Amino acid sequence: MPVSVHSSKLIYDALKACDVRIISALPETWLVHLIRMADEDPEMTLVRLAKEEEGVGISAGAHLAGVNSAMLMQNHGFLAAINPIVSLALLYKIPLLMLISYRGHMGEKDPWQTQGGLVTEPVLRALNIPIWHLNNRSDIDRRLKDAQTLAHASLHPVAVLLSRELMWED
Amino acid sequence: MLRADALQAIYPELQDRIVVTIMGAVAAELYMLGHRHNFFYLEHAMGLASSMGLGIALSLPEQKVIVLDGDGSLLMNLGTLSTMARYKPGNLLHIVFDNESLLSVGGFPTATSTGADLAGIARASGVPQVMEANTPESLKDAVTQALASNTLTTIVSKVEAIGPKSFHMDLPLLENRFQFKRYLEKVRK
Numbered sequence: 214m215p216v217s218v219h220s221s222k223l224i225y226d227a228l229k230a231c232d233v234r235i236i237s238a239l240p241e242t243w244l245v246h247l248i249r250m251a252d253e254d255p256e257m258t259l260v261r262l263a264k265e266e267e268g269v270g271i272s273a274g275a276h277l278a279g280v281n282s283a284m285l286m287q288n289h290g291f292l293a294a295i296n297p298i299v300s301l302a303l304l305y306k307i308p309l310l311m312l313i314s315y316r317g318h319m320g321e322k323d324p325w326q327t328q329g330g331l332v333t334e335p336v337l338r339a340l341n342i343p344i345w346h347l348n349n350r351s352d353i354d355r356r357l358k359d360a361q362t363l364a365h366a367s368l369h370p371v372a373v374l375l376s377r378e379l380m381w382e383d
Numbered sequence: 384m385l386r387a388d389a390l391q392a393i394y395p396e397l398q399d400r401i402v403v404t405i406m407g408a409v410a411a412e413l414y415m416l417g418h419r420h421n422f423f424y425l426e427h428a429m430g431l432a433s434s435m436g437l438g439i440a441l442s443l444p445e446q447k448v449i450v451l452d453g454d455g456s457l458l459m460n461l462g463t464l465s466t467m468a469r470y471k472p473g474n475l476l477h478i479v480f481d482n483e484s485l486l487s488v489g490g491f492p493t494a495t496s497t498g499a500d501l502a503g504i505a506r507a508s509g510v511p512q513v514m515e516a517n518t519p520e521s522l523k524d525a526v527t528q529a530l531a532s533n534t535l536t537t538i539v540s541k542v543e544a545i546g547p548k549s550f551h552m553d554l555p556l557l558e559n560r561f562q563f564k565r566y567l568e569k570v571r572k
Contacts, residue, residue, distance in 0.1 A: 235441060258441050261469065263462025270431035270463075274403075274438020277423070277564045279571050282438070300427035301435075305560045 215382045221246035223350055227357040233283045234258060235275045237268035241287035243314040243380040248285065265290035269297035273307045283310040288333040298340065298370060308364035315374040337372050348376045384518055386480050386542040387412045392519035393526050397449060403436045404451035407487030408546030409480060413451065415547065418554060420566040426556050430460030433477055437467055440475040446570055447474050447530055454481040454495045461504060468509030473533040484544040505537040512536040
């Protein structure tokens with residue numbers, strides 16, 4: 214499977230550098246290595262979800278309890294979690310660090326991913342959620358740290374979009 | 384059983400514990416019994432009180448966390464039962480008041496009124512301890528037993544579809560949010 218182990222490891226290490234202790238996730242092809250790394254790390258609590266919206270509740274609980282968390286999801290998972298993002302995270306000023314695999318964008322071969330790809334950024338913008346694109350390995354540490362810093366300072370969700378260039382090695 | 388009577392019966396067990404409650408009648412009735420900084424009222428995001436409780440329970444394993452849920456809310460997020468059961472935090476107690484109704488929004492019947500069995504769904508999802516308690520006394524006993532057992536527990540309590548006259552709470556939701564966070568920070572130390 215041509216999902217980049219190297220990039221996944223850099224992202225995972227950057228999350229650790231952000232002192233992330235809880236990761237919620239639903240499997241998606243680009244996220245397999247990240248989820249495996251979280252599962253194999255005794256310092257990390259990996260919460261495997263039935264649906265992405267649960268992850269908003271788990272991150273909200275973790276934040277109120279003083280624990281840093283991150284959410285791993287596909288952009289369709291983000292779309293499935295919009296009401297909790299609005300009526301829990303935005304309403305209660307909860308910072309969320311959302312790592313979203315940006316399927317259905319340039320280079321996508323799976324037709325079923327393409328509608329979600331088209332609406333991901335417009336929906337994030339409509340929700341007033343800041344977007345960081347992760348395209349380059351050299352940016353990963355800095356961008357994840359800065360995303361978490363802004364989330365905590367603003368008490369607001371942030372979205373980090375994981376690109377095909379970073380995650381997929383054809 | 385009236386939910387207000389059920390809440391009154393278990394209030395002594397709630398008052399010094401971390402409590403996350405759903406919106407509407409449950410929130411208002413708990414608030415009327417006496418607000419505490421360790422109570423969080425999730426005034427929207429139906430279905431997620433149990434997910435929040437799971438997040439807190441995993442973050443603060445030394446603390447007991449009690450979630451007050453409802454049939455309408457739980458039916459919106461049945462996957463939460465399988466997720467809670469997967470991690471089985473022994474410090475999490477999930478109480479579901481089942482009035483077979485979406486009382487706060489007009490009283491329309493939920494699927495528990497036509498036979499959906501939330502205790503059965505919890506058991507089949509793998510929740511290790513599931514109890515049913517339909518009187519204030521039996522609910523109090525079940526709560527005491529669940530808290531002493533250090534086992535993830537779901538208690539389903541059938542209650543009448545009767546709520547308070549007013550759902551007004553003199554507590555802005557952000558005030559509640561910051562109060563609650565400060566309380567959790569204090570117990571974390």
